[in-house]
Amino acid sequence: MSLFRLTIRNVMHRRFLSLLTVCAVAVTVAFIVLLTLSRESVEQGAKKGYGPFDLVIGAAGSETQLVLNTFYHIGAPTGNIPLSILEQVQQDDEVDQAFAMTTGDNYNGFPIVGIDPGYFVTRYGGRNLQEGSLYEHTGETIIGSYVAKSLGLQVGDTFSGAHGLVQEADHGSLETGHAEEEEHEGGEEHAHESFHYTVAGILPPLQTSDDRAVFTTVDYAWAVHGLSQEKREITAVLVKPVSLLGAHDLKELFDGSNGVQAAYTSQAVSEVLNAVDQGSRLLGILTALCVFLAAITILLSLVAAVGERTKDVGLLRLLGKSRAYVWMSLTSEGLLVTMVGLVLGLLLGHAGAYLLQDTLFAQAGIQINPYHWTAEHWLIAAGTLSVGLLASLGPAFRMYRLHPLALFKS
Template sequence: MTSQTAPGATLAVQGVQLRHSRDVTLTYPDFTLPAGAQLAITGPSGTGKTTLLHVLAGLLRPQKGEVLYAGRAIGRMSEAERARFRRREVGYVFQDFHLMPGLTALENVELGLRVAGVGRARERARATLGRLDLADRCKHRPAQLSTGERQRVAVARAVAHRPGITPGRRAHSAPGPGARARDHGPPARRCGRAGRHPAGGDPRPPGGASAARPPGTLTDGSAVRLALWTALRGLRSRWVALLITVLAVALASATALVVPLVTRQVERGAQDAAQVFDLLVVAPGSATQALMSTLFYLDVPTGNLPHRVYQELRDAPGTRRAVPLALGDNYAGFPVVGTSRSFFDQRLKPSAPPYFRLAQGRLFAREHDAVIGARVAQASGLQLGNTFRGSHGLEERQGGEAESASPDHHGEPYRVTGILAPTGGPVDRAVLTPIETVWEVHGPASEAKREVTAVLYSAENLAGIYTVAQRINADKDAMAVFPGQVFAQARETLLQGQAAYAALSILVLGIAALTVWLSVYTSGLERMRTVSLLRALGAGRGTVFALVLLETLLTVSLGVGLGLGLALLVGSVGGGLLGARLGFTLAAPQLTWSLAARALALIPLGLLAALLPATLASRTSPLRHLNG
């Protein structure tokens, strides 16, 4: 049925029917309510008074008939138009008030103004509460207010934006028979005298729906601000659930970030330690084992080279440097490395200064002189002029105390002549002595029998390096190793392990995403009354959808940020421990663009987990979780 309102009427009800149940259809009498008028609806419980209020407020559509406001049929409006109508023209006072428990009285009133798109919302909310004698209760939450005070806050929220229609139900605790649906008495009228519309009325001219309307409109920008404002306060009121979710996301993020971070540290540290020479010549065997034993002192050497191999490399045309190494002894667990003085002349490039420099003393000059690394000096307390004895083998057996007389120790002691400055490399934990000392302590031998463990070789040009490598690999007694190739192979092996770890990381991230989803879904169930309230106040579906996504975005961003910090902390602590084990210093992890991009890539996973709860929330009926 379609008709027009009577001249000058603001609200008209014509032939409205609504099915209440399978057997009951509610039929309402026709009436018109002029601007500024008030109407009391009385009757026994269960006769449809609240249902009629919902129809008048645009919360329900009638099956038959029309409700017209300013000449427009409310029931024929789209969902978005009815939300806009409630936002601009309706100020509903619910029977149970439905104040948000996590907001203060001031914020509850401010919420209604923000939904209505009214500017200076906080100032207007404070003024409205002041007119209702609640100026000193603005910072109190609903649980801290009496029933009468909560009622006045609900009235303030309903009338603060000056609506055209103010439907409302008497509170349960209000005196009087039945459940009269009308304005909430003096508080609402007090707001009317203060310049607000009287409850149930509209002081605007009958012919102009917007003639005296305040300019507030919920634009896309203000809708996002409303969602953000509500999300921040929602998270504040659910801080325990927020903390649990943030920690879960942080642990998952740290798990996904820390291994690539530490792996990169190890690669960089190992490459820095190996860049002072071009080629490693060792006895045939595993190239990785040879590199780990002669460069990092972490494994057993593949064997010894005949002395002639070292001599050939030393005397080969185009040789820049051939440094012999002889391993087999230790002091207090630190390897004793026999070498030549050319060891200390190694450089990152020909024009660079020597890579190794002395912090104290001088280089060795004769047998049993020793130059110790910075970590050896720090751990053992050895100083210039101190003496000590080494032990057979690559690991400590008897503790390696100075001047020990254990049968496993050599008879003639070493004397400290120099202490190297820290390099951050394996040499920091090495004891360097003339190679003749190592030959001598293992018994007299002819020149031909004086074997070496390895030779660090550098040539004048790249062609010379490959020429020497080909010649060495043709010798059955020796093998040439390019450190870069070994690192590349090790990286491939490491990447296989990382692939397995990546699968584990994906599983952990999946669990974290599930945690986020459960948290968002659970908080969504707790939030449904809030969502229904926002929808009843006039918030659109997009605003509610944005609210859930923004809450999730804030939660996941906090978790990922905390996880990134945790990964850097674990990388720093774990890198130090791992560096001590590997024998070289790992650079402190740094926040790089690559690491930040990897962390930011985790945030969309959390947003994906929130899509379903956000969609469900946006489709929530305004009345589904409101019962008054």
């Protein structure tokens, strides 16, 4: 009987234990693959999330909060700053491009962002829209590809926004005793419902957080609330400096003056990535535990096989099979089970990434690619097979050392 046929027969003879071992390996590999894809997506999304804008100016507060809200559309803005700040920034010789941004409203949970159309040319170059054209007048919008896909919007559709960054499930759920607040919020709601947006264009898939936002003119918030010239404010100013030295000079000039802060975009993103790395270390410990349990499962499976197969191995030795044949029969069984678990784990990991991609992108702006194969996949495969081989060596070596007569008599 060939070694391969013997291995298959032995695995099928102990179907339940073999299946349990395969499942343990598959779940461990799938978890590692999903973790790897997620971590890589976070790093890539963070690096290209702010484009050429190395500096952002906004209201005093958390720099991380300012950057996350401005470029990743996560969380609330730190506040508003005077419109005059934009004019000061644009007049500075150290500035290549500067764009004002206004936020604070949403449509079905997707943020409505007011920004000059030049932002898209500066950040994404000459990429064409998927449909339609850029907005020119107040009330016209272009929407991200994910927004269009999720809500089924098309060029020419109209809609009304809502106040706040999250769609309220129940606008009327107000406690008694707050009549003035209720009247104010009722006025806000009426103002937003009476202001209509028109979809002028749809952005192509950009693989950034801009895919899940609605963009319009900077003055949309002023038009909705009917603000006069002296009351007009903006949320942030996105700055593309001429040089890194210019960015430093701008930060020194604007940071800490009149409730305004200037933040290095890359520095704030690095802090977020450091926090992610801390969480990855904890998950790494959990992963190591899963690998250890999978190795124990393989070991126990082969130990049980040795106990059941002692007489069979003794008979094979008496028939003239070499020690190497016996040793290979047990190690190949462990490697076969490990390899099947590895293949299933890779498929499950990518299938999990496919199922979670929309949820991750909607909640955190993480664009995970379920079809991406990285260099770490080869390391995962090599590591899994190595663990399977090491777990197989002990039981195989035990059978290898015993004399044929001792094996048969036992």
